[in-house]
Structure formats: C-alpha cells, structure tokens
Amino acid sequence: MFNLKSTLILLTSLLFTQLAWAQSSTLPLNPKSYHILDRLEILHGTQGVYHSSIKYFSRKDATQFALKTGINAQLSELDRSDLQYLFVDNDEWYQHFKDDFDLETSNPEDIFEKKYVDSSRTFFTIKKRDPQSFAEINNETLVDQDGFLGIFYKSPADFISFKTEDFFLKLNPIINFKLGNDSAQEDPVFQNTRGFQMRGAIDGKVYFFTSLFENQQHFLEHINKRIARDKAIPGNAYFKPFESIVNPKFNGWDFLNAQGFVGFNISKSIGLEFGHGKHFIGHGYNSLLLNDYAHNYFYLKFNTKFWKFHYQNIFAELSTIGSLDTRGDILIPKKYMASHYLDFEVNDNISIGLFETIIFNRTNNFEFQYLNPIIIYRTVEQFLDSPDNVLIGLNAKWNFKKQFQLYSQLLLDEFDFSELRARDGYWANKYGFQLGLKYVNVAGIDHLDARVEYNVIKPFTFQHVDTLQENSSIAIASYSHHLQPLSHPLGANFKEFLVTLRYQPSPKIIFDSKLMVANYGEDPQGENWGANPLYSYQTRVQEYGNFIGQGISGKITQIGLNASYELYHNIFADLHFLIRKQDSEEDVNDINTTYFGAGIRMNIANQRLDY
Numbered sequence: 117m118f119n120l121k122s123t124l125i126l127l128t129s130l131l132f133t134q135l136a137w138a139q140s141s142t143l144p145l146n147p148k149s150y151h152i153l154d155r156l157e158i159l160h161g162t163q164g165v166y167h168s169s170i171k172y173f174s175r176k177d178a179t180q181f182a183l184k185t186g187i188n189a190q191l192s193e194l195d196r197s198d199l200q201y202l203f204v205d206n207d208e209w210y211q212h213f214k215d216d217f218d219l220e221t222s223n224p225e226d227i228f229e230k231k232y233v234d235s236s237r238t239f240f241t242i243k244k245r246d247p248q249s250f251a252e253i254n255n256e257t258l259v260d261q262d263g264f265l266g267i268f269y270k271s272p273a274d275f276i277s278f279k280t281e282d283f284f285l286k287l288n289p290i291i292n293f294k295l296g297n298d299s300a301q302e303d304p305v306f307q308n309t310r311g312f313q314m315r316g317a318i319d320g321k322v323y324f325f326t327s328l329f330e331n332q333q334h335f336l337e338h339i340n341k342r343i344a345r346d347k348a349i350p351g352n353a354y355f356k357p358f359e360s361i362v363n364p365k366f367n368g369w370d371f372l373n374a375q376g377f378v379g380f381n382i383s384k385s386i387g388l389e390f391g392h393g394k395h396f397i398g399h400g401y402n403s404l405l406l407n408d409y410a411h412n413y414f415y416l417k418f419n420t421k422f423w424k425f426h427y428q429n430i431f432a433e434l435s436t437i438g439s440l441d442t443r444g445d446i447l448i449p450k451k452y453m454a455s456h457y458l459d460f461e462v463n464d465n466i467s468i469g470l471f472e473t474i475i476f477n478r479t480n481n482f483e484f485q486y487l488n489p490i491i492i493y494r495t496v497e498q499f500l501d502s503p504d505n506v507l508i509g510l511n512a513k514w515n516f517k518k519q520f521q522l523y524s525q526l527l528l529d530e531f532d533f534s535e536l537r538a539r540d541g542y543w544a545n546k547y548g549f550q551l552g553l554k555y556v557n558v559a560g561i562d563h564l565d566a567r568v569e570y571n572v573i574k575p576f577t578f579q580h581v582d583t584l585q586e587n588s589s590i591a592i593a594s595y596s597h598h599l600q601p602l603s604h605p606l607g608a609n610f611k612e613f614l615v616t617l618r619y620q621p622s623p624k625i626i627f628d629s630k631l632m633v634a635n636y637g638e639d640p641q642g643e644n645w646g647a648n649p650l651y652s653y654q655t656r657v658q659e660y661g662n663f664i665g666q667g668i669s670g671k672i673t674q675i676g677l678n679a680s681y682e683l684y685h686n687i688f689a690d691l692h693f694l695i696r697k698q699d700s701e702e703d704v705n706d707i708n709t710t711y712f713g714a715g716i717r718m719n720i721a722n723q724r725l726d727y
Contacts, residue, residue, distance in 0.1 A: 140176030140209065141315045141325040141379075145396065145408060146721050148626070149205065151618065152198040153178055155565065156185045158521045158556050161464030167426040169459050169469050169511050170419075171396040171408075178202065179209035194563045197623035204273045204685055208284055208317075272685045285316040288686075288719045290329045296692060296713020300337035303365050305713060308332045311373075313719060325391075326376035329720075332358045334368030336725055338698060338707050343369070348438045348599040350727075353411045375412050387419040395430060397457055397471060398511050399523035401569050401614060402604050404548045405471045405509040406455065410600035411435075413453075418489065424461045429489045430454070436477070436592045438599040451477040451592050453602075454486040457511075465516065471509035477582065477592040505580040505593040519557060525550040527603070529577045529595075541662040543646070543653070548573035548603070563620040568613075575609040575637070575646025575662050578602075579653040589644065591652040601649050605727035609647040610636035611664055624682045632674045632726055637667040638705065670700035674726060687718045694725065 143149055150171070157168055163184050166177040182202045191199070203210040262270070271277045276287040292309035311329025318324075331352075335343070342350065349355050355371035377391020392414050397406045415432040432453040455473035462468065474486060513523040527548040535542035552569035578595035595602050606612060612634040619627045639647045644655040645667030674696040680688045694711040 140174040141317070141323045142172035142377075143175050143178050143206070144721075145172060147628075149178070149202065151565070152202060153181065154521075154554070155198070155556050155563075156182065158515050158554060159518050160185050161515065162461070163464055164424075164461065167459040167461060167467060167469075169398055169467060169513065170426055170428055170457065175206045176209050179206045180213055183210070183213050192562050194620060194623065201623075201685075204271075207271055207273060208279075208286075282319050283316065285314065287312060287314045290327065290720050291718040292715065292720050292723075293717070294690070294692075294713055294715030296711055296715075298336050299710040300707055301340075303334060303367060305336055305711065306332075306334050306366060306368070307715065307723070309717075309720065322378065322380045324376075324378045326374070328372075328374045331371050331373065332360075332368060333371075334366070336694075336696075336711060337709060338696060339725060341707070342727075346438070346599050348411075350409060350600060350605070351411055351723075353435075353438070353598055373412070379417075385420055385422045387421075388417070389419070390416040397469070398525055398550070399513050399521065399554075400525065400550055400552050400571075401567065401616065402550075402571060404525045404527045404550050404571065404573065404603050405457075405511060406473070407601070407603050407605070409605045410596070410602050411598040413597050426459045427489075428457045428459075430456075431482075431487065434475070434597040437590070449477075449592070451475060452482055452486075456489065459511070466514050467512065469511035471511060472506070473595075474504050474506045475580070475593045475595055476504035503581055503593070505591075505595065507578075507595060519555060521554040523550075523552045523554070527573075527577070540660045543576055543656050543659055543662050546574050546577040546579075546608075548577055548608075561619075563618075565618045567616040569615075571604060571610075571612040571614075572664065573604060573606075573608045573610060574664060575666060576653050576656060577608040577646070578649035579608075579644075579646070579651050581652055581654055589652055589655050590650050594649050594651070596649050599650060603649075606634060606636060607647055607649050609645065609664055609666065610634055626680045626682075627677070628680075629675070629677045630726060632672065634672040635665055635669070636672070637665040637669050638700070638702075639667050643667070668701050668705065670698065670705065673697045673699075676726060678722065683716075688716070690715050690717065690722065692722075 150173075153168070153173065162168060163181065165181040165184065166173055179202065182199050186199050268275055271286075273288075274286045275289055276285075278285045290309065290311035290313055292307055294305075294307040296305045298305045309329050309331045311327060313325070313327035315325040316323070339350070349369060349371055352371045352373050355369045358368050358370035360366035375391070375393045377389055377393055379387060379389030379391075381387045392412050394408045394410065394412050395406055395415075395417075396408045397403050402409075413432050413434050415430055417431075418427075418429040420427040420429075430453070432455075434451050434453055436449040436451050438448075453473060453475050455471070457469055457471045459467055459469040476486070508528050510526040511524075513521055515521045525548075529546035529548075530544045531547060532542060532544055536545050548571070550569065550571050552567060555566045558564045558566050578601065580591040580593040580595075582592045601607050604612075612632065614630060614632045616628065616630045618629075621627075637645055637647055639645050639651070643657055644651045644653070645657055646653075646662065647667055674694065676692070676694045676696075678693075679691045682688055690713075692711065692713040692715075694709065696707070696709040696711075698705070698707040700706050
C-alpha cells in the first residue's frame with residue numbers, strides 16, 4: 117500500500133547525493149524579526165533578495181537583505197538597533213556574508229565610489245550613505261565570547277552553540293510563563309510553557325530545525341468556548357485536562373507541540389524541505405490563502421527561485437478530525453493537500469502572486485496526478501471526475517513613497533458570474549477578499565508603525581461536499597486541518613476590520629496595540645448557514661438569499677495593548693491588557709472580557725488571542 121511519508125523520505129534520500137550549495141533554516145514567525153524586515157522592505161525595497169509574501173523567510177536571505185539595506189540606506193539609531201538584533205539572531209550568516217559587503221573600512225567615505233558584488237553575483241553601486249550609519253553596528257557582540265562558564269551564551273543569541281568547519285549547532289530553551297485575570301470567569305488565566313529549540317547545518321549543505329514544548333494552560337473565556345465548540349486547541353493537536361495538585365483553581369489543558377524539518381538544495385535554484393510545520397502566504401495580519409493558525413502538518417516543500425520568480429509547491433498530509441473525536445488508539449483519518457504559489461516581483465516595490473490548492477481524500481493513499489508541480493489542479497480534478505476541493509487566489513503588494521505598503525488578497529472557492537450579477541445571494545458564490553495598508557514612521561515619528569486591514573469571507577466558503585459518514589455534517593475535504601481552518605481563524609460568514617499600532621521608543625521597549633471589529637454570523641445547533649468551514653455544503657439551509665452575518669448574527673469589538681521589555685536577547689518581560697465584547701443575537705453567546713496579565717518569555721512569541 118502506498119504510504120506518503122515513506123515515499124517522501126525515500127525520495128529525499130535519493131536526492132541527497134545532489135547537494136551542492138549552502139543552505140539555511142527558516143526564521144520562525146517572530147513578530148519582532150518580521151516587523152523589522154517589513155519596515156526595511158517598505159523603506160528601501162526588497163532589492164531582489166527574497167519574496168516577502170512567502171513565509172517563513174530563510175535566515176540566509178533575511179541576513180543578506182539586512183546587510184544590503186544597511187549599506188545602502190541612511191539609518192536612524194533605532195534602525196541600527198534593529199539590524200543589530202537581526203545580526204545577533206542570525207550570526208552564522210552575518211559572519212558568512214559580512215566580508216562580501218566590506219563592512220569594516222578605515223575610510224567610510226570611500227564607499228561612495230566602490231562597487232560591490234554579493235554571493236548571487238549581483239553588482240550594485242553605493243550611491244549614498246551616511247558614514248556613521250553602518251559603521252556603528254557593534255561587531256564585537258557578534259563574535260564568539262568566553263561565555264558563562266565557558267559553555268553558555270558564547271553567542272548572545274544562543275544558550276549553547278557549537279561549530280566546526282563543517283558543522284554548527286545552536287540550542288536554546290523555550291519558556292513562557294504568564295498569569296492574569298479574566299473578568300468573564302473566576303479561575304485565573306495562566307500559561308506554563310517549557311521546551312527547547314535546536315537548529316544547525318552540516319557541510320554547509322543540509323540545514324535542520326526542531327522545537328518541542330510542553331504546555332499547561334487556562335485560556336480566556338472566548339478561547340475556552342472555541343475549544344469546546346471545535347474540540348481543538350488553536351494551533352495544537354492532542355490535549356487532555358489538567359488540574360494542579362497544589363491549587364485546584366489552576367486548571368485547564370495539558371498539551372504538547374513539536375515542529376521539525378530538514379532541507380537542502382537539489383540545484384542552484386531549486387530547494388527541497390520536508391518536515392512537520394506550517395506556512396503563511398501574504399502580507400496581512402491574517403492570510404486568506406494559507407494561514408498559520410492551524411496545527412502543524414507533515415509536508416514536502418519545493419522552492420524554485422529564478423530571475424524575478426519564486427515558485428513554491430507544498431504537498432501535505434492533513435487530519436480530517438481532531439484527537440478528541442477518536443476513542444482509544446485509533447488512527448485519525450487522513451486527507452491531503454497539494455498547493456502551489458507563484459510570486460513575480462515586477463520591481464523592488466511591486467509583486468503579484470497566483471495561488472492554487474486542492475484538498476482531497478483517498479483511502480490511505482495520495483493522488484499521484486496532483487504531484488505534477490506545474491499543472492492547473494482544476495484540470496486534473498476534471499480529468500479524474502473527482503469531487504475534490506479546489507481553491508484559487510491572488511496576492512499583491514505595492515510599496516510606495518518609502519512609507520506605505522498597500523496589499524490585497526482575493527480567494528475564489530466556487531463562483532458563478534451569472535448568479536453574481538443577479539445579486540440573489542446564491543450559496544455557491546464563495547469567495548474572500550482582503551485589503552490592507554501599512555504605514556511606517558507615522559507622522560514622521562521614528563518606529564511608530566500602523567496597519568489597517570479589512571477582511572471579508574462569504575458564507576459556505578471552504579466547505580465541501582464529502583462527509584466522514586452518512587449521518588455526519590463534517591466534510592473531509594474542507595479547507596481545514598485537525599478541525600482548524602487553514603485560512604482565517606474566524607472561518608467564514610464575516611466581515612472584519614482591524615487597526616494595529618506599534619511603537620518602539622527605544623531598542624528594548626515595544627508597545628503594540630490592536631483594535632478589531634468583526635460582524636459575523638454563527639450556525640445555530642443543527643443548521644448550516646455557512647459559518648463553519650468544516651461542514652458539508654449539502655447541509656445548507658437555503659440556495660438563495662444568503663448574506664454575510666446570516667444565522668445567529670453577532671459582533672466582536674476588541675481592544676488589546678501589550679508592552680514588552682527585552683531583558684536580554686529574546687528574553688522579554690510582558691504586560692497585557694485586553695477588553696473584548698462579544699454581542700450575539702443569542703444572549704447566551706455573549707462574552708464580555710477585561711483581562712490583565714503579566715509574564716516572562718524566552719525564545720517564543722506571544723500567543724494570539726484576537727479571534
């Protein structure tokens with residue numbers, strides 16, 4: 117019997133002999149790192165180093181981009197501290213590239229007349245530079261030190277690091293301790309996360325990454341209700357009840373999370389990676405095409421980069437249901453995803469991307485025809501006369517005036533143009549739309565950055581027809597994994613407006629806030645009005661007259677504020693404040709929350725609680 121995992125591992129081993137070029141692990145979706153890179157891109161363009169709609173970025177590309185930007189641009193004090201953070205966090209690539217950019221020069225004025233060539237053989241000439249801007253990057257903090265006891269923190273970013281000519285390894289602990297009070301419930305809200313992450317490379321050709329963390333956590337009340345509804349903890353898989361033996365008020369859920377992958381290049385332009393993780397496509401706070409909200413999944417990924425194109429193929433094995441839906445040691449039923457995304461950079465500031473994905477189920481086997489990396493999946497589905505779920509999408513961004521980024525996404529699930537023109541609320545016109553604007557250095561204030569974003573997804577989007585069994589309402593081929601959406605966390609049948617504001621007054625202090633207003637419709641018990649992507653659209657209530665907010669209408673208004681102080685590299689002390697009002701047509705679904713919390717975390721981002 118065909119087994120996807122064994123076949124992919126065999127394929128990887130056969131390709132292993134073709135390794136030839138240096139590789140890089142990817143940069144976790146840390147809000148600080150990605151915000152820095154986002155700012156640099158808007159202020160200075162991408163300069164052809166990477167395609168910013170495809171996340172996660174490689175550490176190699178991020179460092180090379182930061183070096184290029186640092187040489188070419190006039191930088192503020194905070195910009196220099198941002199670059200310092202990136203270089204410390206990715207010091208293996210900083211040391212690799214810094215000589216190519218000739219950062220150390222006795223006479224910075226000479227740079228005005230000097231030409232450079234980077235590792236991709238791209239020539240460029242420095243036209244303007246503040247002589248003090250890049251020279252003040254503190255190189256001494258990036259080289260090996262004696263460390264604590266000669267073992268720990270020899271590099272500022274790494275608890276333990278080890279390197280030889282052909283190998284390096286970095287090991288870091290993960291800690292996230294939080295405690296707070298939610299006015300919507302009596303029990304305290306807390307998080308107790310411990311774990312580790314490890315990354316490294318062998319022979320400059322193979323890279324690897326793994327992380328593992330154990331959690332005990334009690335969530336805010338609106339998250340508790342979501343867990344009860346979906347039988348899944350957002351972003352996680354198996355979980356079980358937890359109750360402290362010291363204080364019974366400290367109860368919640370116990371769950372484990374792990375991620376890991378290995379990668380290398382097949383050729384100079386084609387890279388391969390396989391592992392257990394997640395992905396994100398787009399420039400928004402959320403992605404309608406492929407989001408990182410759901411649990412990790414097993415995948416094989418190809419990245420092909422040439423000229424102005426980046427083409428990504430992902431083949432993945434997904435779970436149709438969650439761990440609490442099984443009884444005993446029963447294998448969770450599988451489904452599969454094949455997706456491809458082609459991004460084209462028109463220039464340093466404009467890019468357009470085309471996305472297509474298909475979700476399908478076969479009895480414990482993969483559909484080989486979907487392995488074709490360049491064919492249109494809709495044509496294959498028609499050849500097979502199959503009921504598989506195909507979605508297509510468009511992604512675009514435009515950086516302008518060195519302060520703004522306009523971005524957008526369009527997602528099409530099913531579409532009937534004649535019915536759309538009739539404006540009769542036909543159920544099968546299923547689509548989503550995103551429009552957003554980023555504004556850096558608002559009103560000329562350094563590191564005051566804002567975002568405005570609008571998302572809308574029509575009812576029944578992401579739903580499909582096949583079900584687990586005849587009396588089940590859950591569709592196997594819905595756009596979901598482990599009972600969690602692969603797109604926006606709110607699912608479908610909603611309109612969302614959000615505003616974020618981030619201010620960094622000093623290198624160590626960050627304030628970020630968010631306002632979210634969402635109008636939505638929920639599904640009453642036993643009825644399908646198009647809100648839950650897991651349902652089969654065959655169970656829909658009506659053919660025509662459908663509209664956003666149908667079913668049980670409701671509105672969420674949420675304001676959140678976080679303040680973080682960086683005690684040491686990637687060690688943060690946090691304060692949290694959240695006001696959330698959920699007003700439903702059914703009063704029993706109303707939730708009013710005021711939350712205060714504090715915590716300390718290490719090598720991990722704050723969890724998102726804004727849905």
